[in-house]
Amino acid sequence: MTAAVFRAEWRKLTAQLSTRLLTLVCALGPLAYVLVLKTQSGVPTDALLGVWVHTSGFSVVFVLLVFAGSWGFPVLAGVAAGDSFASEYRLGTWKTVLTRSATRGEVFAGKVLAVVALSEALVALLALSSLVSSVFIIGRQPAVGISGNLVVSGHAVLVVLLSWLWDALPVLAFTSLAVLFSVATRSGIAGVLGPVLVGFAMQLLALVGGSTWAHLLLVGSAFDGWHAIVSEHPQYDLLVVSAAVCVVWTAVCLGTAWLILRGREFAGTVEGRGVDWPRLLRGSVAAIGGLALAAFACTWGPTGVTGDRLEASFTKTFSNLVRYQQQLLGRPAPPQSALLAYTTCSRATNDTNEGPGGDWTCSVQVLTSAVTGATPGQVSVPYDVDVQSNGCYRAQAPPAVVGTKNLTTEDGRDVLNPLLTIYGCFNTL
Amino acid sequence: MLPRVPAIKASGLRKSYGTSVALDGVELTVEPGEVRGLLGPNGAGKTTLLRILFGLVRPDEGIVDSTGRLAGFVEDPTFYPNLSAQANLEILAMLDRESTPTRIPDLLRSVGLTSRGRHRVGGFSTGMRQRLGIAAALLRNPQVLLLDEPTSGLDPAGIRDVAALLRELAADGVAVVVSSHQIGEVESVCDTFTILSRGRVVWSGDVEALRAQATGSGFRIATSDDDRTLELIRSTSNVEAARTQRGDVVLIATEAALDDFVLALARKDIAVRRLELLVSPLESTFFALTHDGAGPALTADALADNPSLAAQ
Numbered sequence: 001m002t003a004a005v006f007r008a009e010w011r012k013l014t015a016q017l018s019t020r021l022l023t024l025v026c027a028l029g030p031l032a033y034v035l036v037l038k039t040q041s042g043v044p045t046d047a048l049l050g051v052w053v054h055t056s057g058f059s060v061v062f063v064l065l066v067f068a069g070s071w072g073f074p075v076l077a078g079v080a081a082g083d084s085f086a087s088e089y090r091l092g093t094w095k096t097v098l099t100r101s102a103t104r105g106e107v108f109a110g111k112v113l114a115v116v117a118l119s120e121a122l123v124a125l126l127a128l129s130s131l132v133s134s135v136f137i138i139g140r141q142p143a144v145g146i147s148g149n150l151v152v153s154g155h156a157v158l159v160v161l162l163s164w165l166w167d168a169l170p171v172l173a174f175t176s177l178a179v180l181f182s183v184a185t186r187s188g189i190a191g192v193l194g195p196v197l198v199g200f201a202m203q204l205l206a207l208v209g210g211s212t213w214a215h216l217l218l219v220g221s222a223f224d225g226w227h228a229i230v231s232e233h234p235q236y237d238l239l240v241v242s243a244a245v246c247v248v249w250t251a252v253c254l255g256t257a258w259l260i261l262r263g264r265e266f267a268g269t270v271e272g273r274g275v276d277w278p279r280l281l282r283g284s285v286a287a288i289g290g291l292a293l294a295a296f297a298c299t300w301g302p303t304g305v306t307g308d309r310l311e312a313s314f315t316k317t318f319s320n321l322v323r324y325q326q327q328l329l330g331r332p333a334p335p336q337s338a339l340l341a342y343t344t345c346s347r348a349t350n351d352t353n354e355g356p357g358g359d360w361t362c363s364v365q366v367l368t369s370a371v372t373g374a375t376p377g378q379v380s381v382p383y384d385v386d387v388q389s390n391g392c393y394r395a396q397a398p399p400a401v402v403g404t405k406n407l408t409t410e411d412g413r414d415v416l417n418p419l420l421t422i423y424g425c426f427n428t429l
Numbered sequence: 430m431l432p433r434v435p436a437i438k439a440s441g442l443r444k445s446y447g448t449s450v451a452l453d454g455v456e457l458t459v460e461p462g463e464v465r466g467l468l469g470p471n472g473a474g475k476t477t478l479l480r481i482l483f484g485l486v487r488p489d490e491g492i493v494d495s496t497g498r499l500a501g502f503v504e505d506p507t508f509y510p511n512l513s514a515q516a517n518l519e520i521l522a523m524l525d526r527e528s529t530p531t532r533i534p535d536l537l538r539s540v541g542l543t544s545r546g547r548h549r550v551g552g553f554s555t556g557m558r559q560r561l562g563i564a565a566a567l568l569r570n571p572q573v574l575l576l577d578e579p580t581s582g583l584d585p586a587g588i589r590d591v592a593a594l595l596r597e598l599a600a601d602g603v604a605v606v607v608s609s610h611q612i613g614e615v616e617s618v619c620d621t622f623t624i625l626s627r628g629r630v631v632w633s634g635d636v637e638a639l640r641a642q643a644t645g646s647g648f649r650i651a652t653s654d655d656d657r658t659l660e661l662i663r664s665t666s667n668v669e670a671a672r673t674q675r676g677d678v679v680l681i682a683t684e685a686a687l688d689d690f691v692l693a694l695a696r697k698d699i700a701v702r703r704l705e706l707l708v709s710p711l712e713s714t715f716f717a718l719t720h721d722g723a724g725p726a727l728t729a730d731a732l733a734d735n736p737s738l739a740a741q
Binding site: 001004005007008011012015016017091092093094095096097098099100101102107265266267 | 446477480483484485486487498499500501502503504505506507508509510511512516519520521523524525526527528565569
């Protein structure tokens with residue numbers, strides 16, 4: 001019977017204007033973004049790997065994944081699932097549905113399966129549209145990964161698809177959250193906006209404190225799980241923890257929603273009830289209290305952002321990018337073993353040398369004897385580094401030391417200087 | 430001979446919402462093939478009782494025992510407005526083990542909606558939604574049919590159609606419960622009545638027993654001399670009369686008393702120009718049974734103040 005409810009719900013969902021519009025946005029949104037990108041010289045430097053969007057279509061897909069994780073997926077989950085239960089209250093159709101032979105449990109399961117299927121189908125559509133648009137319009141050149149490693153075309157497709165596939169998990173958790181909002185509040189507006197506001201709150205919390213475990217327990221952090229896949233050496237421990245967080249969020253949200261629905265009486269429609277101000281006030285106070293508590297929790301506990309981890313990651317990323325730079329310039333890439341570099345990092349305003357922040361400085365010492373065309377000796381390259389609580393960073397070097405944004409190859413072509421802006425991520429566990 | 434098993438039996442139902450008592454020890458038994466009218470003024474507890482029978486609301490006390498498939502609707506039938514009538518029925522059929530989607534065209538025809546099957550329900554009138562609600566209920570092949578005010582919004586022809594359909598279903602052994610606050614709309618189709626007032630059953634029995642309790646009917650009378658008519662009524666013990674604001678004369682009397690009164694008018698050379706039934710015997714009994722502050726009492730003054738009492 002659950003399968004029959006699923007089919008009925010799927011038919012209702014696909015007949016809705018909101019679903020059709022969302023499908024259109026998922027299908028054409030990435031194409032529009034890539035076309036705009038193609039006509040502009042600017043790059044979204046704030047987004048991870050953002051400087052590479054004109055170099056490889058795969059880099060565009062990663063940038064789209066960053067945007068989707070920030071806003072797109074919570075909105076998608078909210079629109080797909082937020083009105084599914086609330087609309088039955090608004091239309092007064094619960095009494096129509098619940099006077100058939102399907103039990104309340106079967107109806108709940110069928111509706112949840114339908115909205116989850118819709119959310120995940122839209123994620124798949126978004127992934128496909130992003131990949132096809134980016135590769136066809138920008139190109140399928142090798143992409144620079146999170147460790148400065150080169151991801152070549154065939155492997156890049158796999159990595160990109162795995163990254164989008166990974167995000168299916170946090171999307172499941174956000175869809176469950178939308179179901180909970182929809183059931184608990186009986187309001188389509190709350191169901192749609194709830195996951196978006198929770199996603200926004202989690203982004204704010206990511207800027208607060210450095211407690212690694214507190215941040216990992218926020219389901220919004222799971223959208224960063226793809227960093228562990230794109231990294232040169234996959235970080236399986238991070239993937240396991242993020243997956244567990246998503247599963248627990250999903251179970252708690254759906255379990256709570258079911259308990260509410262099971263115990264609810266259908267004694268009338270919600271039409272004309274107006275705003276329940278005392279209830280709204282209580283809910284707002286509880287939400288603000290919860291947010292304050294979460295903010296406090298984020299400052300409590302050990303941080304995984306340490307100077308040692310940053311130094312190790314930076315050295316590796318920098319070395320990979322030096323080799324890539326030499327390749328771009330048409331020179332033989334120095335072997336990894338010959339490229340001697342080490343990094344020292346410190347914070348300007350924090351003696352403990354740990355924690356996220358934009359006040360990190362890293363200095364890379366490079367033995368240039370292995371670099372073709374460079375004057376033999378030791379060069380120090382200073383970087384201003386902004387490190388986030390998830391272990392990802394963006395480093396900027398002075399052009400006077402590493403060269404300008406574009407470099408000219410020996411055959412006269414302009415190429416992007418990989419050492420000017422460096423992106424990387426390290427494992428915070 | 431085996432005793433007949435009721436199609437639905439509710440015992441000792443109590444339900445309160447906060448301090449407001451919606452049902453207070455309600456009993457209801459409906460046999461297969463019986464059409465029972467569930468009557469009462471607004472707020473009597475009819476809809477709450479139907480919600481409990483459907484399992485939408487849990488009673489505080491009491492049990493409901495049903496032997497067959499329940500179908501029907503509570504309050505107004507509701508559908509997905511952006512979908513067509515046909516699509517709505519197809520979706521409801523999916524939610525049922527018992528429904529047969531191939532019957533949908535026949536059902537739409539039986540409720541007179543064949544030409545509207547592909548139209549969006551959002552554009553339907555109240556009467557059309559009532560018809561679709563009945564089709565949705567019949568889609569389940571019900572053994573017990575519970576309909577809350579099924580004739581609301583229907584034109585006289587629609588009411589006749591629904592009445593005929595319900596009689597047909599009852600003849601096939603379906604137990605039917607029809608709620609209404611207008612006894613006149615359902616008296617022609619019901620075999621039995623349960624009358625609720627303030628959450629209690631104040632009367633239950635068959636239509637003949639209810640008629641036997643009738644205390645009088647309400648009439649509007651126009652004569653050749655209304656003033657003398659009123660004088661005559663004042664001297665008659667078993668006829669009660671009053672004037673409406675428009676000057677019409679309304680009166681309350683049993684059939685026998687009315688016969689005597691009309692003959693008395695003739696003896697006084699007063700001609701009866703028009704005699705119109707405003708409140709039927711069943712309706713007057715209904716008013717009397719439900720008059721304890723919750724419903725209007727049927728008196729000549731009340732009828733004069735509000736001649737449309739019969740339509741309430």
